[in-house]
Amino acid sequence: MNDTSLNLGIIISEPVTAATDLLLAWFCIYSFLKLKLPSESKPLLKFWRLFFLFLGISTALGGLLHGVKHYMNADISKGMRIGMNLSSIVSSYFLLLASAEMLDTGNASRKKKVRIFVQITTILISVITIANNEFSLIVIYAGVVVLLTIILNYLDFKKGEPGAQDVALGFGISLFSIIVFKLHISIHEYFNFNDISHIIMLISLYYVFLGAMAKTRLEELVGEGSEI
Numbered sequence: 001m002n003d004t005s006l007n008l009g010i011i012i013s014e015p016v017t018a019a020t021d022l023l024l025a026w027f028c029i030y031s032f033l034k035l036k037l038p039s040e041s042k043p044l045l046k047f048w049r050l051f052f053l054f055l056g057i058s059t060a061l062g063g064l065l066h067g068v069k070h071y072m073n074a075d076i077s078k079g080m081r082i083g084m085n086l087s088s089i090v091s092s093y094f095l096l097l098a099s100a101e102m103l104d105t106g107n108a109s110r111k112k113k114v115r116i117f118v119q120i121t122t123i124l125i126s127v128i129t130i131a132n133n134e135f136s137l138i139v140i141y142a143g144v145v146v147l148l149t150i151i152l153n154y155l156d157f158k159k160g161e162p163g164a165q166d167v168a169l170g171f172g173i174s175l176f177s178i179i180v181f182k183l184h185i186s187i188h189e190y191f192n193f194n195d196i197s198h199i200i201m202l203i204s205l206y207y208v209f210l211g212a213m214a215k216t217r218l219e220e221l222v223g224e225g226s227e228i
Helices: 017-032 045-067 074-101 108-132 136-157 163-185 193-227
Strands: none
Touching: 017 045, 017 193, 045 074, 045 193, 074 108, 074 136, 108 136, 136 163, 163 193
């Protein structure tokens, strides 16, 4: 890949990749703030908000890693990469909890066991990531979480649940970003596979946000109804 750095008084490496990463981060933080409701104790609301928050942190760190890597030594770069990877894991963790919250087990104890299993799995993956600084395990973990989320929301969509269609569609669209990234599909050296996958992710997150908004608003209304 050719060097696409810009010298604007400071050297900005991979400017479009850095910019699209930061655009993703902005949208995630916007979604985190927009999903705020008076009752922040609602589990599904809390999980969706934290999913967007930590995904925003991860993509912000990714933007910095691309944009100002010229000024980073190996230790700083490694530390930021670990931070980015761990934030991605935590984001997937809260997405998995949001999916687990949708399971209609009718048993609080069983749901608690599911959460404990998710927590143990996430801790193990985090430890391995820190030890090896290896991103591939996170990709597998995130991929499993996304597929599970698509399946559960598709099933909820068939039941007529509000927001499920948008969440399933959003994460379905996100799979195309993986294809673009893996096949290195690029339009130009200044708009390469990284940039295209980021734009696809932005579109997918928009639909996920719409679905999460509908789901959490419904949870709030159900909660209010149960208190009357």
